[in-house]
Amino acid sequence: MFDGVDDAPRRIREVLESGGLSLKKRWGQNFMISRSARERVVNELDPQPHEHVWEIGPGLGSITTLLVERARRVTVFEVDHGLIRILERRFGNRITIVAGDATRTLGEQADEQTDEAARIAGNLPYRSAAAIISALLEDPRVTASVTRMVFTVQREMAVRMVAGHGSSDYSPFSVLCRVTADPKIRGEIPPGSFYPAPQVVSSIVSLEPRATDPSIRRLCSICARALFAQRRKTIANTARILASALGREPDFVRASIENAGIDLGSRAEDVPVEQYLRLASVLKVATSSERQRYSG
Numbered sequence: 001m002f003d004g005v006d007d008a009p010r011r012i013r014e015v016l017e018s019g020g021l022s023l024k025k026r027w028g029q030n031f032m033i034s035r036s037a038r039e040r041v042v043n044e045l046d047p048q049p050h051e052h053v054w055e056i057g058p059g060l061g062s063i064t065t066l067l068v069e070r071a072r073r074v075t076v077f078e079v080d081h082g083l084i085r086i087l088e089r090r091f092g093n094r095i096t097i098v099a100g101d102a103t104r105t106l107g108e109q110a111d112e113q114t115d116e117a118a119r120i121a122g123n124l125p126y127r128s129a130a131a132i133i134s135a136l137l138e139d140p141r142v143t144a145s146v147t148r149m150v151f152t153v154q155r156e157m158a159v160r161m162v163a164g165h166g167s168s169d170y171s172p173f174s175v176l177c178r179v180t181a182d183p184k185i186r187g188e189i190p191p192g193s194f195y196p197a198p199q200v201v202s203s204i205v206s207l208e209p210r211a212t213d214p215s216i217r218r219l220c221s222i223c224a225r226a227l228f229a230q231r232r233k234t235i236a237n238t239a240r241i242l243a244s245a246l247g248r249e250p251d252f253v254r255a256s257i258e259n260a261g262i263d264l265g266s267r268a269e270d271v272p273v274e275q276y277l278r279l280a281s282v283l284k285v286a287t288s289s290e291r292q293r294y295s296g
Helices: 009-018 035-045 064-070 081-094 102-112 129-137 140-145 155-162 172-180 214-227 235-246 250-259 273-295
Strands: 052-056 073-078 096-099 119-123 148-154 181-189 202-209
Touching: 035 064, 035 119, 035 148, 035 181, 035 202, 052 064, 052 102, 064 073, 064 081, 073 081, 073 102, 081 096, 096 102, 102 129, 102 140, 129 140, 129 148, 129 155, 129 172, 129 202, 148 155, 148 181, 155 172, 155 181, 155 202, 172 181, 172 214, 172 273, 214 235, 214 273, 235 250, 250 273
Parallel strands: 052 073, 052 119, 073 096, 119 148
Antiparallel strands: 148 202, 181 202
């Protein structure tokens, strides 16, 4: 039943039809039909024989077939119950399947998992890729055990992930990616490598998580989202948004921003990642000092 299914649109249609299934646009399903593209993703991930690998959005299992050959254990996360039935028939007990929206089930699996994932891969749906990557990077249990993540995403999103300050692509998502990991673009995949072919070029991106204090990571994300909320305004103006997000007085927040070495006359896109980290540290220390003073 599955011979050649990973490389031919006709075979994909046949397998879907045999299960009474159709492509669901709302989930952004684009199956990877290029073996060379799949091999590039898995080679970049470089799973080791003793490792447990997670795959997000396996579809019909084109990347999964390569992962089960190279990793000790593979857990896949799939939202489409029709595709889950196909994966069960295709792989049996060679994989563990977690059903549901990955943005929720990833955290649930991290709670339950005693055999933590070492690497994570996925041909991510364009519509939910940012939410999935954010969920992974914001979960300290995941980043504590994972050494590498490799995903295919829309090229424009890959550019945002690696963007630095001063770029029009720089955003709170850029800050999150660069605070919690070392993101790199590893190459491009043309539309013809997928079925159905998307109207955009895809990129392979890798992220190597780095150790970050969870409270600093959380504060850093809050600061970036608040200060970018009105992108064209100066930080002196958007500081009130950050104050509201933190539940603090605007004067306290402005003083903290200045203590972090950030010019109130600059804009959020001018602030390097390192200064967002410094601001988060200043806020944490100031809040801790206040608590100690009041408790004393």
